[in-house]
Amino acid sequence: MWTRAFASDRQGATAIEFALVLPLLIGIIVGTVEIGIVGLVSNTLDNSVQAASRKIRVGDTGAPTSASEFRDAVCSGMFEPRNSCLAKLNVSVRKFSNFASASAAAGDAPANQFDRGGEGDIILVKATYRWPFFMPFFTLDYQQSGAAAVLLDARTTFKNEPFG
Known part of the structure; x- marks a missing residue:
């Protein structure tokens, strides 16, 4: 008798559904914010x-x-402190x-090479x-650098202008 009453009771259904959906919702929100931060860091690296x-x-x-x-x-x-940035950055100027x-x-x-060349030289930077990435699942579109980190790249090629 009490099992039939328990099975037909719907008072906590919304709370249970919310508890099942909440982790997914939080994961999507945190992942979206993190991808936005990575976009900001990547843009800052390019500009720098x-x-x-x-x-x-x-x-x-x-x-x-x-x-x-x-x-x-x-x-x-x-925007990171200098020492922290230097520990994460590799450059090459050839x-x-x-x-x-x-x-x-x-x-x-x-490979930490440096040759700035002279006037009219082609330079590859x-x-x-x-x-670091908090939500590793969202790193699938990026170049992996360990279990919880991605490598952001910036490349530019140019011809040196006349210096005179």
């Missing part, structure tokens, strides 16, 4: 690499002269004789930044 590269391209007297100075210049545009050679090398990982 472009700003540091521009100094090389135009022959600015304050342009980086080594890989460590270039890393410092990139990290100055990031000189090429033509754009075809630079294009062929664009997919290689940066590569940077990778390791960013």
Whole structure:
């Protein structure tokens, strides 16, 4: 008799349904926020690499002269503390004789090389930044860097302007 009454009671159905759907809803919200943050970090990395590269391209007297100075210049545009940024960032600035050679090398990982070249030289700048990810399921569209991190890339190729 009490089992029939218990089975037909619908008073807690909404709470049970909510408890079943809540983890999925929270996961989607957190994942969406995290993907937005990764987009922001990726855009910031691109802008920082472009700003540091521009100094090389135009022959600015304050342009980086080594890989460590270039890393410092990139990290100055990031929103993370300098030491944290430097620990996650790898860069490479290389000189090429033509754009075809630079294009062929664009997919290689940066190896902390630095050659800013001279007037009219083709320069390939590569940077990778390791960013931790809280929701690993959402990292499937990114290049993996361990169990809970992704690698964000920034690449630019340009021809140095006349410095005179």
